[in-house]
Amino acid sequence: LVARRADGNEFPIEAAISPQVEAAGEKFYTVIIRDITDRRRAEEALREANRRKDEFLALLGHELRNPLAPIVTALRLMKMRGESAIESERAVIERQIEHMIRLVDDLLDVARITRGKIELRREPVELGVVVARAIEMASPLLEQRSHHLAVDVPRDGLVVEVDQVRFAQVLSNLLSNAAKYTDPGGHISISAVLAGDEVTVTVKDSGMGIRSEMLPKLFEPFVQADRTLVRAQGGLGLGLALVKSLVALHGGRVSAKSEGPQRGSEFTVTIPAPGVKAQPTAGVAQKPKPQPIEEPRPGVPQAAGAPAGQPRILIVDDNPDSADLLAETFLVLGHQTAVAYDGPQAIACVQNFPFDVALLDIGLPVMDGYELAGRLRDLAGARRVLLIAATGYGQEGDRERSRAAGFDAHFTKPIDIDRLIALVRAWSVTAELPFVAAPAS
DSSP states (O other): OEEEOTTSOEEEEEEEEEEEEOTTSOEEEEEEEEEOHHHHHHHHHHHHHHHHHHHHHHHHHHHHHHHHHHHHHHHHHHHHHTTSSOHHHHHHHHHHHHHHHHHHHHHHHHHHHHTTOOOOOOEEEEHHHHHHHHHHHHHHHHHHTTOEEEEEOOSSSOEEEEOHHHHHHHHHHHHHHHHHTSOTTOEEEEEEEEETTEEEEEEEEOSSOOOGGGGGGTTSTTOOSOOSTTOOOOOOSOHHHHHHHHHHHTTOEEEEEOSSTTSOEEEEEEEEOTTOOSOOOSOOOOOOOOOOOOOOOOBOOOOTTOOTTOOOEEEEOSOHHHHHHHHHHHHHTTOOEEEESSHHHHHHHTTSOOOSEEEEESSOSSSOHHHHHHHHHHHHTTSOOEEEEEESOOSHHHHHHHHHTTOSEEEESSOOHHHHHHHHHHHHHOSOOOOEEEOOO
16 A cells, blocks of 8 residues: 655555444444555565575676686596697686686675674785785786776875785775776776875776766675676676775775766775875886787687588687687587687678587677577578577576577586587587587586
């Protein structure tokens, strides 16, 4: 039921009606009306928390499966090759294991903070030292995406009392967040100033910006500014929540602002600066500018002596380790392969590579795997092709969506390589195959 206040605003109510009988036998009713606004809000908060939990569990499965996929493929390739030529595969395994360790560390840190188990080891330290450490931690992502980093932090004279490890983690998380949501070649800056007894550190970027309705929620656990498939940058939505908690443990505060989508973002951390007696001296802590890294381009690696009639394999995945290793696996088996790292690359590639089988990641940048599947079907025309979805999302609804998008099979990462090979072989000699939904290996 809904009631209306004197000011015209509606609010939910609960009514209880009880029949009463007087001694004279006259019957009347007692009506009790309660304002249940607070209860409705609590129920909605519980529903929202439950929804976020379900989203988080799905995202957790996806994020943990993604690094496992190239690991499993690398191990399979090492087995196929024997004892030789394993150095590159070992390097892939090390990189992906490091990624998984970061995810697990974030989860453990959230749990420790929630239980009050984190103890800070504060000591006076030059802020420039901490910033340099944070930049070193974030450098792989900054360099991978060829960002231009500007640093305006005094070399000395700006002392803070912090836990060096944890405060470097705060700044590294902000830099990594800026790198993720800024297009390659973008501009990122980190600066620091002293104002009275407080030090303010600001991280700005020229990236995708933040919608105004998301700003109040950014620092809540498991929240990401854009959860669409095209923003397939990974992560669990814990980085900013950790920033807020760690800054609070230092007695400080953090805030974010943005003028809107595609207008960049600015994150500000403010902490006490006890013991600072002088203004910071002039100077800038410099970091060598990241060198541009050549963007991977789609190619058509040819297998020497590939048997005629072997299906030609197109692999599309924005994780280069995963895509390249899978392509190499099929090359070893005698297939011709082509690799692309997003939808437009794939469409350009097939102009000169009439594929037979396409293995598509779903969470691709620019256009997701569902849209790409439709485009590839159209380009193939009447020619028979096999489209396989490869994704970290493996729930029933995900498989149904793949079927509806026109895929012939749905493989959950890490892919069962033997089953994938068997499917391709079976399809090459069979006119029709039923929809295949393969679980992770």
